[in-house]
Amino acid sequence: MGVVTLTIDNKEVKAKEEMTVLEAAQSAGIDIPTLCHHEKLEPYTACRLCMVEVESRGRVKLDTACSSPVKENMVVRTKTEDIIKIRRTLLELMLSHAPDSRELQALVKEYGADKDRFEKEASFCIHCGLCVRYCAEVKKKSAVGFINSGVRREISFVPEIASKECWNCKECFELCPTEALQTAYLFTVAQISDSPSFELESEK
Ligand code: SF4
Incomplete structure (x- = not known):
């Protein structure tokens, strides 16, 4: 079982090669929000809150941390301005479906999202699966x-x-x-x- 070294938010992180970016970040105490991840379940990428910027072999792209495998020398940025904006919009949309969810409300507050941006269509389920x-x-x-x-x-x-x-x-x-x-x-x-x-x- 090999170990790879990557950089997450300017911090050098060592991770087992079978880990995802989310798992590597969590092991290093770096918080990436997610509402559909569970350590016993396969990645589902439904909430997309764990979106991060990934730079690998000269290419930069946005990807879900829960489904991205770690790679040697990978550079990950979890809190760029673009990512914060994406998370904000996702939270605003989810809150319109589940306005009473305490977990969502806490994230809405943390990301400075507008809780009244979208009309409420309360179905209560956010389809996290x-x-x-x-x-x-x-x-x-x-x-x-x-x-x-x-x-x-x-x-x-x-x-x-x-x-x-x-x-x-x-x-x-x-x-x-x-x-x-x-x-x-x-x-x-x-x-x-x-x-x-x-x-x-x-x-x-
Ligand atoms: S009911 Fe909806 S929000 Fe709740 S766990 Fe199931 S899929 Fe997720």
């Missing part, structure tokens, strides 16, 4: 998934699976950066309770 991926990749249950597409895309529990698996698990709840997941779960529980053919695992 943490719940869906955690249930599929870690728990191997796929009790929750995305339905519909475009602006109507939302998460939904699969009643047949949720009735057996979720009551005693709920590990995804603490991953959700908004209130969308708990609301969707409560909706599913209400559906299940109304259906004579379903019985919650806890009630058996």
Whole structure:
């Protein structure tokens, strides 16, 4: 297992060659914001908040730190003016969907984003996919998934699976950066309770 040396925000960082830029930065105590990353899950690049400027072999480009592998002599800048502007806009857009999210509000404050820039279209879910991926990749249950597409895309529990698996698990709840997941779960529980053919695992 080799080690590479790269520079992140003018700091020399040594990282294992299989690490991503995000992991290398985190190991060096350099904060890069993200709302869809989880160390047990494959990179998803949904929130794009971890966008950084990467300079490698004479080429400069913007890339998501969670999916960029480290390279020898790579130079990474995590807080340029352009990157701050991109993060601000992303946060403003996400906040219009989940205005009550404390995690988002904290980032909005940190980046000086305008919380009223976009009209509120509260759907509560910011499509980070943490719940869906955690249930599929870690728990191997796929009790929750995305339905519909475009602006109507939302998460939904699969009643047949949720009735057996979720009551005693709920590990995804603490991953959700908004209130969308708990609301969707409560909706599913209400559906299940109304259906004579379903019985919650806890009630058996
Ligand atoms: S419900 Fe929460 S965890 Fe799941 S995709 Fe939406 S914001 Fe992410």
